[in-house]
Amino acid sequence: MTAGNTRQRRFRMLMVGLAVALVATVLTSAMLGAASLSPGEVVRATVSLFAPDRVDAASYPSWAPRLLRDLRLPRIVMALVAGLALSTAGATLQGVFRNPLAEPYLLGVSAGAAVGATIAIIWKPLAFLGIFGLPVLAFGGALLAAFLVYRLATFAEETSSVSLLLSGVAVGSTFTAVLSLLMVATQYDLRTVVVWLMGGLTTASWTKIAVAAPLVMAGFVIMLAHAPRLNLMLMGETRAKELGVDAHATRRNLLVVASLTTAGAVAFTGLIGFVGLMVPHMVRLILGPDHRHVLPAAGLLGALFLLLADTLARTILDPAEIPVGIITAFVGGPFFLYLLRTRRGV
Numbered sequence: 315m316t317a318g319n320t321r322q323r324r325f326r327m328l329m330v331g332l333a334v335a336l337v338a339t340v341l342t343s344a345m346l347g348a349a350s351l352s353p354g355e356v357v358r359a360t361v362s363l364f365a366p367d368r369v370d371a372a373s374y375p376s377w378a379p380r381l382l383r384d385l386r387l388p389r390i391v392m393a394l395v396a397g398l399a400l401s402t403a404g405a406t407l408q409g410v411f412r413n414p415l416a417e418p419y420l421l422g423v424s425a426g427a428a429v430g431a432t433i434a435i436i437w438k439p440l441a442f443l444g445i446f447g448l449p450v451l452a453f454g455g456a457l458l459a460a461f462l463v464y465r466l467a468t469f470a471e472e473t474s475s476v477s478l479l480l481s482g483v484a485v486g487s488t489f490t491a492v493l494s495l496l497m498v499a500t501q502y503d504l505r506t507v508v509v510w511l512m513g514g515l516t517t518a519s520w521t522k523i524a525v526a527a528p529l530v531m532a533g534f535v536i537m538l539a540h541a542p543r544l545n546l547m548l549m550g551e552t553r554a555k556e557l558g559v560d561a562h563a564t565r566r567n568l569l570v571v572a573s574l575t576t577a578g579a580v581a582f583t584g585l586i587g588f589v590g591l592m593v594p595h596m597v598r599l600i601l602g603p604d605h606r607h608v609l610p611a612a613g614l615l616g617a618l619f620l621l622l623a624d625t626l627a628r629t630i631l632d633p634a635e636i637p638v639g640i641i642t643a644f645v646g647g648p649f650f651l652y653l654l655r656t657r658r659g660v
Contacts, residue, residue, distance in 0.1 A: 325607045328600060332614040336394075339618055343393075343625040344386050348633050351378055360387075392518035392526070392582065393624045393638075394617040397589060399530040399579035400424075401616020403572040404590020405597070405608050406537050409544040410568050413478055414598075415653055417590035418456075418576040420479065422486030424587070426459025427452040427573070427580035429489045429496070434581075436500045445525055452577035453529075459485050460569045490585075513586035513639030515624050522582045533575035534613060540568055541605035548603055586639045588646020589616055595653065 344356045351359070351374075359378035362369045404417035418424045430451035434440055440447045466481035543564050546554045551561040579586070593616040594608060601607045623641040630636070 321602060321604070321607070325601055325611065328597075328611055329614065332611065332618060336614060336618045336621070339621050339625070340390055340394075343390050343621055344382060346625060346629050347381075347386065349375075349377070349381060351375070356382070388520050388523060389515050389518040389624065390621060391523050392515050393621040395523060395527050395530050396515070396579035396583045396586065397617035397620030398534065398613040399526075399575040399616075400586065400589040400620070401593040401612040402534050402537055402609055403575045404616075405594035405605070405612045406540075406544070406568050406572045407590070408594055409547065409605055409608075410565050410572075411478060412548060414595055415479060415591070415650075416482075417588070417594075418572065418580075419585065419587035419589075420486070420591060420650075421463050421482035422459045422484075422489055423456045423463075423573060423576050424580050424585050425486040425489035425493065427456035427577040428585055429493045430455025430577070431581040432493055432496050436496060445521060448581040449525055449529055449577055452581035453574055455489070456573035456577045456580070457570060459489060460573045464565075464569065512637035513584040513642070514627075514637040515583055516635070518582070526578045526582055529578035530575050533571045533578065534609070536571045537568070537575075537609055538606070540564065540571075541609055544568070544605040545603070584637075584639065586620070586642055588642050588650065589620055591653070592646055592649050593619055595649075 341353055341356060344360075345351050345353060355374040355378055358369045359374040359382055362371070362374070362379050363383055400418060403423075407416040407418065407421065407423075408414055410416070418427075430453065431448045433455075434443070434447035434451040440451070443450065462485050463478070463481045466485070467477040469477065543554075543559050546557050546559045547561055547564060554561050554564075594612045597608050597611045597615060601611060620638070620642070623645075624638045627638040627641050628635045
């Protein structure tokens with residue numbers, strides 16, 4: 315069996331395994347909470363939402379369909395959308411910069427999106443945009459942050475790990491300070507500021523999903539279409555140019571797309587860090603650097619990871635709840651330090 319066939323087989327096995335794990339996690343997450351349900355009750359109550367005549371109403375609690383429809387299922391779907399968005403954006407940024415430490419949170423892209431979303435919320439003249447104002451301004455903020463970091467970190471057409479991280483920290487800290495100032499100056503209470511900065515899925519709704527999901531999926535499709543170019547860029551810009559790839563245009567386009575997907579998530583979840591750092595790196599350890607495999611696998615694993623983190627965040631201190639960003643930071647912080655220690659030469 316050739317190396318290519320081995321990688322393809324490994325990719326298929328990983329995708330099947332992740333899909334099975336994702337289905338099991340969705341079911342488990344729907345079961346758990348202050349009012350718990352059995353697996354059968356979850357399935358029957360969910361089916362009753364679409365075909366009430368096919369399920370015996372006595373086989374599940376009367377409140378279960380409404381609980382699932384209004385609270386648990388929107389939160390689960392938003393976790394899946396945000397996890398896919400952040401992980402694929404991270405994989406794309408790492409490919410664009412050829413740097414395993416690049417990801418939306420560390421590069422300040424998430425903070426830029428959060429500032430844009432906050433402006434959409436508090437600036438009354440933008441009220442006519444309705445719920446679409448959030449992703450539009452979040453996209454603008456994310457794009458501004460991404461290009462600021464890129465310009466600050468690039469010297470003589472080279473982008474080093476140190477300059478990228480320092481620029482990301484500086485830009486992200488600046489946007490976070492602006493975000494806090496906006497929230498305090500407009501009389502939003504400090505608890506709201508803190509919860510937003512730590513990220514959470516408590517306000518998930520079907521309306522928000524209807525706005526976020528198309529943005530994220532559109533970005534994901536464009537990333538997949540650029541996967542062959544990303545693979546060529548891993549060999550260096552000079553070699554990529556010899557093979558017919560415009561590295562500067564590809565980098566610019568993918569920065570826009572990564573900003574779009576990040577904005578689609580951050581606009582409705584707040585700042586959730588390290589998903590885009592850990593997930594692509596773990597996928598590459600298993601599948602190698604081919605973005606045709608990395609992107610779809612990272613999307614599934616990112617959705618699974620964020621759903622697991624959110625389920626833990628809302629059940630570990632039941633009935634109290636902690637922001638999901640705390641869980642991802644607990645896992646991602648040590649992982650980031652590990653990468654710094656093992657990738658000092660990057």
